[in-house]
Amino acid sequence: MARAATTTDAFNAVAEPRRRAILDVLAGGERPVNDLVRVLGLAQPQVSKHLRVLREVGAVDVRGEGRQRLYRLNGHALKPIHDWVKAYERSWSERFDRLDAVLEELKQKEEGDGGDE
Amino acid sequence: MAVTSSGTATVTLPTDEQILITREFDAPRNLVFRAWTTPELVRRWWHANRGDVTVVEIDLRVGGRWRYAMVTEDGFEVAFHGEYREIVPDERIVATEVYEGLPEGVPEEEAVTTATFAERDGRTTVTLLVQHTSKAHRDGHIDSGMEAGLQDALDLLEQVAISLG
Numbered sequence: 421m422a423r424a425a426t427t428t429d430a431f432n433a434v435a436e437p438r439r440r441a442i443l444d445v446l447a448g449g450e451r452p453v454n455d456l457v458r459v460l461g462l463a464q465p466q467v468s469k470h471l472r473v474l475r476e477v478g479a480v481d482v483r484g485e486g487r488q489r490l491y492r493l494n495g496h497a498l499k500p501i502h503d504w505v506k507a508y509e510r511s512w513s514e515r516f517d518r519l520d521a522v523l524e525e526l527k528q529k530e531e532g533d534g535g536d537e
Numbered sequence: 538m539a540v541t542s543s544g545t546a547t548v549t550l551p552t553d554e555q556i557l558i559t560r561e562f563d564a565p566r567n568l569v570f571r572a573w574t575t576p577e578l579v580r581r582w583w584h585a586n587r588g589d590v591t592v593v594e595i596d597l598r599v600g601g602r603w604r605y606a607m608v609t610e611d612g613f614e615v616a617f618h619g620e621y622r623e624i625v626p627d628e629r630i631v632a633t634e635v636y637e638g639l640p641e642g643v644p645e646e647e648a649v650t651t652a653t654f655a656e657r658d659g660r661t662t663v664t665l666l667v668q669h670t671s672k673a674h675r676d677g678h679i680d681s682g683m684e685a686g687l688q689d690a691l692d693l694l695e696q697v698a699i700s701l702g
Contacts, residue, residue, distance in 0.1 A: 435550035505548055511585050512546035516560045518582035522572045523564035530568070 433477040434501050438462065439470045446480060446493040453489065553672040558665040566656040569663060570627045573652065583607070592616070599624060603632065614638070622649070629653050634667075646674045 434440055438460070445451060445459050456467050471491060474480040481494050546560040562569050572578045576593040584590045588609035595603050599621055606616035616637040623631035630652045635645050649668045654661055669675040 432550050432553070435548070437547060437549065509546055509548040511587070512548065512558050512560070514587075515582055515585035516546055516562070518585065519569075519572055520562065522578050522581050523562055523568055526568045526572060526578075527564055 430477045430479060431501055433473050433479055435505055436470070436473075438466070439474055440505070442467070442470055442474065443479065443493060446491060450490045450492040453491070456491070550675075551666075554669045554675055556667040556669075556675065558667075559662065561660055561662045563660055565659055566654040566661040567627045569654055569661045573654075573663075574630070579605070588613075597621065597624060619647070619650075627654060646670055648674070 434443065441460055442456060445456060451459075453464065453467055453471070456462075456471075457464050460467065471480060471482075475482060478494055480491050482489050482491050484490075546558055549557050549559075551557050572582070574595055574597050576595050579593045579595070580590045583593070583605060584607055588607050590605070590607045591614075592604055592606035594605075595601075601621045602618065603621065604616065604618040606614060608614050618635055618637065619633040621630065621632045623629065630650075632650055632652075634648045634650050639645060646669065648670065651666045651668070653664045653666075655664070656662075
């Protein structure tokens with residue numbers, strides 16, 4: 421199998437950072453595409469593409485109102501996954517913050533040694 | 538000593554069997570590599586503020602074994618071991634990884650992790666790719682966690698997160 425489709429399940433759909441950003445915005449309420457474009461600072465085709473993926477896995481619903489299409493989060497099924505990826509990321513961020521401190525010390529030691537290796 | 542964070546870790550799932558973690562560090566890669574492979578240094582960061590590291594064994598040569606263990610704040614022990622498959626000093630480490638705490642009856646899985654260290658302008662980007670043997674293995678922890686509720690999911694998550702160290 422060549423490159424498997426990576427966006428057909430909910431897990432992969434929310435693993436893309438920009439799609440998570442869209443979900444975060446929609447968590448605050450229903451929005452038209454233009455709002456998402458403005459809030460996220462992405463090009464409209466990009467936002468539309470991500471919305472399509474999110475709709476395919478049922479993460480967002482869309483309805484027409486007048487000439488606008490409004491997107492909203494269909495979050496119940498997705499929330500645990502969304503939380504998981506976020507918490508996973510947080511866990512690694514904390515680990516790497518500790519590593520930052522270790523590296524800072526190593527750098528200072530090297531400077532102190534005058535790079536005499 | 539004030540230490541500023543260089544940024545948050547980014548987690549993505551490139552394929553059904555993979556997890557990819559990326560983070561940039563404000564240090565040259567020889568130092569990042571050293572902090573990544575020296576037991577007494579690993580002890581200081583691997584716990585992710587979630588408990589105490591109890592074991593860090595690193596036999597850094599192809600075929601050499603590694604084992605990390607820690608006890609979380611609520612007394613839960615998590616441990617992982619594996620074998621080094623490829624080592625390019627300051628550049629790349631490929632290793633296998635087995636989580637030791639799977640429930641009884643669940644066959645062990647040997648994942649393969651590839652850590653890559655890329656330096657640019659004195660800063661180093663670490664990418665950590667975890668290749669599971671199946672989507673089920675990658676998602677397994679999560680599925681069971683979702684049934685048990687968010688707190689358990691976070692506990693399981695911790696185990697998975699630790700497995701990538």
